[in-house]
Amino acid sequence: MDEPDSSPTAQEAPIPTGTPLSPGGTPPAPVRVEVRGLTKSFGTVRAVSDLGFTVEPGAVTGFLGPNGAGKTTTLRMVLGLETPDAGTATFAGTPYAALREPVRTVGAVLETAFHPARSGRDHLRVYCRAAGLPVSRADEGLAQVGLADAGRRRAGGYSLGMRQRLALATALLGDPAVLVLDEPANGLDPEGIQWLRGFLRHLAHEQGRTVLVSSHLLAEIEQTVDRIVIVGAGRLVREGSIDELRAGADGGTSVLVRTPETARLGELLRAAGNAVTEVDGALTVSGTTAAEIGHRAFTAGIELHELHPQRSGLEEIYFQLTAGTEQFAAGAPQGGQP
Amino acid sequence: MIGLVRAEWVKLFTTRVWIGLLLGACALVGGLTALLTGLAGQAGGNGQQGLPPVTDQQFQQVALSQITNATVFVVILGIIGVTQEYRHRTATPTFLTTPKRWRIVLAKLIAYLIVGIPFAAVATAVNLAVLEIYARARGAAPSLDGDNLRVIAGAGTAVVIYAVIGVGVGALLRNQVGAIVAALVYLYVAEPVIAAIGPIQSAYKWLPGGALRAMTTDFGAPDVLQPWQGGLLLLGYGLLAAVLGTLFTVRRDIT
Numbered sequence: 001m002d003e004p005d006s007s008p009t010a011q012e013a014p015i016p017t018g019t020p021l022s023p024g025g026t027p028p029a030p031v032r033v034e035v036r037g038l039t040k041s042f043g044t045v046r047a048v049s050d051l052g053f054t055v056e057p058g059a060v061t062g063f064l065g066p067n068g069a070g071k072t073t074t075l076r077m078v079l080g081l082e083t084p085d086a087g088t089a090t091f092a093g094t095p096y097a098a099l100r101e102p103v104r105t106v107g108a109v110l111e112t113a114f115h116p117a118r119s120g121r122d123h124l125r126v127y128c129r130a131a132g133l134p135v136s137r138a139d140e141g142l143a144q145v146g147l148a149d150a151g152r153r154r155a156g157g158y159s160l161g162m163r164q165r166l167a168l169a170t171a172l173l174g175d176p177a178v179l180v181l182d183e184p185a186n187g188l189d190p191e192g193i194q195w196l197r198g199f200l201r202h203l204a205h206e207q208g209r210t211v212l213v214s215s216h217l218l219a220e221i222e223q224t225v226d227r228i229v230i231v232g233a234g235r236l237v238r239e240g241s242i243d244e245l246r247a248g249a250d251g252g253t254s255v256l257v258r259t260p261e262t263a264r265l266g267e268l269l270r271a272a273g274n275a276v277t278e279v280d281g282a283l284t285v286s287g288t289t290a291a292e293i294g295h296r297a298f299t300a301g302i303e304l305h306e307l308h309p310q311r312s313g314l315e316e317i318y319f320q321l322t323a324g325t326e327q328f329a330a331g332a333p334q335g336g337q338p
Numbered sequence: 339m340i341g342l343v344r345a346e347w348v349k350l351f352t353t354r355v356w357i358g359l360l361l362g363a364c365a366l367v368g369g370l371t372a373l374l375t376g377l378a379g380q381a382g383g384n385g386q387q388g389l390p391p392v393t394d395q396q397f398q399q400v401a402l403s404q405i406t407n408a409t410v411f412v413v414i415l416g417i418i419g420v421t422q423e424y425r426h427r428t429a430t431p432t433f434l435t436t437p438k439r440w441r442i443v444l445a446k447l448i449a450y451l452i453v454g455i456p457f458a459a460v461a462t463a464v465n466l467a468v469l470e471i472y473a474r475a476r477g478a479a480p481s482l483d484g485d486n487l488r489v490i491a492g493a494g495t496a497v498v499i500y501a502v503i504g505v506g507v508g509a510l511l512r513n514q515v516g517a518i519v520a521a522l523v524y525l526y527v528a529e530p531v532i533a534a535i536g537p538i539q540s541a542y543k544w545l546p547g548g549a550l551r552a553m554t555t556d557f558g559a560p561d562v563l564q565p566w567q568g569g570l571l572l573l574g575y576g577l578l579a580a581v582l583g584t585l586f587t588v589r590r591d592i593t
Contacts, residue, residue, distance in 0.1 A: 080437045081430060082591040097437040108434055113427030115353060122352040130345035130435045170431055 027207035028177035030057030031092040031105060038077055038087035040070075040234075047073045048234040051087070055212045055229075057177070060204045062225035063214040066322055070234035071214045072110070075182050079108055091178060103131040103174030109181045112163035116156025120147055120166045123155055127173055141169035146195075160187030168196075178210040179203060185220050197224045218318045232322040245317060254286040255293055258306035265302050272296065282306070342436060342445035343452075350419060350453065359415050360460060363408040367461045371404040371468040375476060392473045396557055398480035401469055403554035405493035408461035409500040413521050415457070416450045416504020420583070421514035429592050443584040446505050454501030458494040492553030492565060499576045503546065506579020509587050533560055546575050 033055035040048045048070040055061045065071050076082040078089040080096035099105050114123050124138035142151040145165035185193050203209045215221045230237040259265050266276050274287045290309045297304050379391035390397040423429040436442050470479045480486050511517035529547040542548045543562045551559040552568025
């Protein structure tokens with residue numbers, strides 16, 4: 001009945017940093033999320049296939065995959081909004097729909113939609129009432145995400161970034177042990193993204209909460225996450241810590257070396273059993289470490305101008321891992337990616 | 339459950355939809371009551387029998403049953419109460435907060451049933467006020483006793499039950515505009531057509547509209563049930579809408 005207010009939005013409130021949750025109390029007990037064999041088809045399109053992974057407490061886990069990989073569908077099944085054809089998802093052993101206190105266990109930001117005529121504060125009041133929380137949590141929630149000054153304005157006039165933060169406040173109302181965020185960086189300005197990173201890491205590392213963040217851009221979450229679950233075409237591609245992932249990908253590590261005596265050093269290193277390639281007057285050496293190369297050069301009296309260990313870019317690994325899974329996104333209806 | 343019902347009231351009263359619908363109900367009830375009072379005792383066109391005069395019991399019952407014009411507004415109120423969750427995509431946080439979905443539907447049914455009561459009361463007050471002033475000026479205001487009271491009670495009850503039906507229809511159809519249009523077409527086209535066409539007229543008494551007429555006055559209506567039968571039938575429609583709406587909500591994905 002009410003159309004969104006299209007008027008330009010006012011200045012966003014400054015973002016408080018390091019806002020603690022659980023005011024006056026201890027963080028909730030850690031909850032592990034386990035997903036086993038999730039499968040879902042829309043018509044003839046298989047959106048999610050036998051997908052299983054674990055989200056550990058005390059860490060930020062990235063849920064990564066190209067658009068249309070089934071991330072949103074997976075999250076909606078995990079949260080009981082969509083019914084899987086097969087498989088289970090549990091929070092400390094209990095499916096979402098059977099949780100005794102869902103808002104105290106899990107907070108989720110899946111979409112940032114509000115009734116445009118309702119103020120941000122009223123929006124939060126609704127869910128305080130529904131969850132049996134004191135209505136004072138609405139004001140605390142607004143303060144927590146830096147929306148205290150905008151709380152009484154119509155949500156229809158909020159900027160995308162403010163909507164993201166109101167959605168986050170909604171998810172945090174119950175002080176949950178698990179936080180699930182679907183593409184949270186959408187619409188946030190760089191400052192907001194930086195704040196969110198610090199906030200999520202604080203929740204996971206300092207307070208032992210379980211944080212799951214989905215994204216289709218690795219660069220967006222690379223600095224935030226400890227563990228990564230990569231999906232492609234609805235299947236699990238890889239799961240593990242970022243370091244495990246780096247080690248598991250092709251290429252491994254190599255060392256870039258610059259020296260005036262390219263030929264001599266190259267010969268020396270080849271003789272030691274290393275693979276050496278020469279590009280633009282520099283040597284790329286794999287199968288050894290920078291220290292080893294430096295030592296050999298020193299004992300042979302070879303002058304070095306640069307000695308630089310190179311990690312295979314995570315972005316490259318991600319691309320390798322999901323290569324070939326994008327066709328799904330191009331041709332078929334997507335699993336609810338907005 | 340009390341918290342969920344109160345959450346529904348916060349949702350309702352933090353937007354202004356209810357004001358418009360309440361004013362609409364007042365205008366339609368008041369307007370049609372005044373119109374009928376003005377036409378009372380005048381001969382119909384083409385030599386047809388017109389409305390009885392204001393002092394006639396039959397006229398009074400027809401005039402009092404104008405309260406039921408509020409039903410369309412409470413149906414829309416109930417429809418919007420459910421469909422706005424899908425329209426503005428707040429269904430996601432709503433069902434995340436309360437994953438046992440039947441509890442949400444039940445909370446909405448209770449919340450809108452209770453909100454239907456003041457709607458019925460206001461519609462009744464407007465109706466009685468118009469009759470008290472206008473009908474008294476033209477002869478006599480209806481006495482509030484006997485069958486007249488039964489008509490008022492039946493009309494008010496019907497208004498409340500229609501709010502429940504609205505919630506059920508909203509839960510079944512989910513699409514706000516589609517559900518409202520469907521409800522309007524049904525109430526203002528389908529039911530009158532069925533009531534007017536001879537061979538299928540007998541079905542009318544089994545429809546919600548027929549039940550409504552049975553609960554108020556059968557003046558000018560085709561064959562209808564006894565008042566208590568009509569009340570039970572309408573209650574049955576309310577329960578049917580509630581049960582179907584709950585089943586659909588529980589089974590379908592929230593997308």
